Amino acid sequence: EADIYQTPRYLVIGTGKKITLECSQTMGHDKMYWYQQDPGMELHLIHYSYGVNSTEKGDLSSESTVSRIRTEHFPLTLESARPSHTSQYLCASSGRAGGLQETQYFGPGTRLLVL
Amino acid sequence: KNQVEQSPQSLIILEGKNCTLQCNYTVSPFSNLRWYKQDTGRGPVSLTIMTFSENTKSNGRYTATLDADTKQSSLHITASQLSDSASYICVVSDRGSTLGRLYFGRGTQLTVWP
Numbered sequence: 258e259a260d261i262y263q264t265p266r267y268l269v270i271g272t273g274k275k276i277t278l279e280c281s282q283t284m285g286h287d288k289m290y291w292y293q294q295d296p297g298m299e300l301h302l303i304h305y306s307y308g309v310n311s312t313e314k315g316d317l318s319s320e321s322t323v324s325r326i327r328t329e330h331f332p333l334t335l336e337s338a339r340p341s342h343t344s345q346y347l348c349a350s351s352g353r354a355g356g357l358q359e360t361q362y363f364g365p366g367t368r369l370l371v372l
Numbered sequence: 373k374n375q376v377e378q379s380p381q382s383l384i385i386l387e388g389k390n391c392t393l394q395c396n397y398t399v400s401p402f403s404n405l406r407w408y409k410q411d412t413g414r415g416p417v418s419l420t421i422m423t424f425s426e427n428t429k430s431n432g433r434y435t436a437t438l439d440a441d442t443k444q445s446s447l448h449i450t451a452s453q454l455s456d457s458a459s460y461i462c463v464v465s466d467r468g469s470t471l472g473r474l475y476f477g478r479g480t481q482l483t484v485w486p
Contacts, residue, residue, distance in 0.1 A: 261415075299376075299476040300416075300461075347415050360406070361474070363415030 260284050263348050263364040270338055271372050278333045278367045280348030289331040290361065292347040293317060300347065306331060338371045345369070374399040376464050378477035386485055389452055393480045395445040395462030403465040407436050407447045410459045410479065419447070419460075452484045 261282040270276055282289070287308045292300040292315075302315030306325040320342070321335050331350075335342055345368050349361040376397045385391050397405070404423045408416035420429045420436040422445070428437045433456075435448045449456055459479040466473050 297381075297478060297481075299478045301476075302474070349415070360418050360421060363417070365415050366413070368413070 261348065261350055261362055261364040263346075263367050265367060266365060267368050267370075269370045269372065272337075272339055274338050276335050276338055276369070278346055278348075278369070280331045280333070280364055281329050282350040282362070282364075283329060284350060284352060284362065285328065286350035286352045286362075287328065288351045288359075289325065290349040290351075291315070291321075291323060291331070291333050292349065293319070294345045294347055294366075296345075304333065338369075340371045343369060343371050374464075374466065374475050376462055376475045376477040378460075378462050378480050380480055381478070382481040382483070384483045384485060385452055387452060387454060390448065390450050391452060391482065393447045393449075393460050393462075393482070395447070395477055397443050397445070397462070397464045397475070399443075399464040399466050399475050401467045402440060402443075403467045405436075405438055405445050406463045406465070407434070407445075408461040408463060410461055412458070416461055449482075452482075454484050454486060457482060457484045 264279045289306045291304040294300045301317035303317050303319040304323040306312045312323050321333050323333050345366050347366045348364040351359045351361045379394045406421045407419045410416040419434050422438045433450045438445045459481050461479040462477040464475045
């Protein structure tokens, strides 16, 4: 069982609201990731971080931003939510072992619905 | 274009039966291939990981195979249980970056009926 947590699990908000999705892990992993997943579709990487104060945009263009002030914490923020942001957001982390077999451990996800 | 294709898109089987899920990929260069299980409303959980030199790997009732020449992998589930109902995702990693870029399939939705 991976020690990676996401809150909230479900969120329903109105258009234009600012929201922050929380992600934390207690495994001491240096790398963390945010993915977006729509039903029946593949995961798309939207942000990743190699370590503290390191953040990069992923493959899928996203209006969200992230920060990495502490190793264990990688929150994602939407300044002004829109219905097009409705999706499932998955946070993941991977460890210091590095190399070719580094496995990503996923959190339970946040299901976001923007009305 | 690097892609991962999975088949079938969905599958229904009876409890106790075996099944095989397929994954074809075009990712190059190839580093490793993982199978993940994703329960509804949960994050994916890693089942197996195979590198270029590995042909088969087992994890309990799950057995994954890899043919790096034809760029195909399969996940065989033996004696299925109701708890096997989930989406099974094939994920291929390349060696093209420090991050080890991951390419995700859309998954096969498996339903096991009693």
